[in-house]
Amino acid sequence: MSQVTVECVQGNIADQPDMDAIVNAANAQLMPGAGVAGAIHSAAGPGLAQECRPLAPIRCGQAVISSAHALPNRHVIHCLGPVYGVDEPSDQLLASCYREALMLAEQNSLSSVAFPAISTGVFGYPLREAAEVTAQAIADTLPRLKSVKQVRLVLFRSGDYRTFRHAFSQAGLVPAG
Numbered sequence: 001m002s003q004v005t006v007e008c009v010q011g012n013i014a015d016q017p018d019m020d021a022i023v024n025a026a027n028a029q030l031m032p033g034a035g036v037a038g039a040i041h042s043a044a045g046p047g048l049a050q051e052c053r054p055l056a057p058i059r060c061g062q063a064v065i066s067s068a069h070a071l072p073n074r075h076v077i078h079c080l081g082p083v084y085g086v087d088e089p090s091d092q093l094l095a096s097c098y099r100e101a102l103m104l105a106e107q108n109s110l111s112s113v114a115f116p117a118i119s120t121g122v123f124g125y126p127l128r129e130a131a132e133v134t135a136q137a138i139a140d141t142l143p144r145l146k147s148v149k150q151v152r153l154v155l156f157r158s159g160d161y162r163t164f165r166h167a168f169s170q171a172g173l174v175p176a177g
């Protein structure tokens, strides 16, 4: 049995004060943008973009870590997800984001990480497919985690929450229901 608690919640990724790290659905330049990146940079303040500048550009599927500035967390982990229909193989690149982010959390001795649904906004990844790839990527990485004890998926909309919850219960990560 895995010692890691996995959960899906509906909410705002920039408002997860009990988590060591939150994950940003970043752009390659790690700059503020729409959606998740906009919410995280505006809550973190301009210091986040300043710290990120020398870390950019990142490649698709890669994760990098920064401090969290005015956010209530210790770190932000920035992932560049695939643009659906452009960056291929999209499922492997999306899985790589979750795996790399969790391993970075592990290397930094963090115990809790909250993710948004990477690539499902502006980058156009169909939600159900993204939910299945995400659940499988997390399930595959769980056995490698020692420091990380809690993984949370934060879905903005109620329909997205239900889709992720279903995929996560199918993968045996959360109880059915």
Ligand code: ADP
Residues within 6 Å of the ligand: 011, 012, 013, 014, 025, 026, 034, 035, 036, 037, 039, 081, 116, 117, 118, 119, 120, 121, 122, 123, 124, 125, 154, 155, 156, 157, 160
């Ligand atoms: P990407 O460019 O990787 O597609 P987006 O930020 O456009 O990233 O969207 C990723 C997902 O995050 C979408 O499902 C979107 O509805 C959701 N989202 C947008 N803002 C927030 C937020 N503040 N907290 C959590 N999820 C959000």
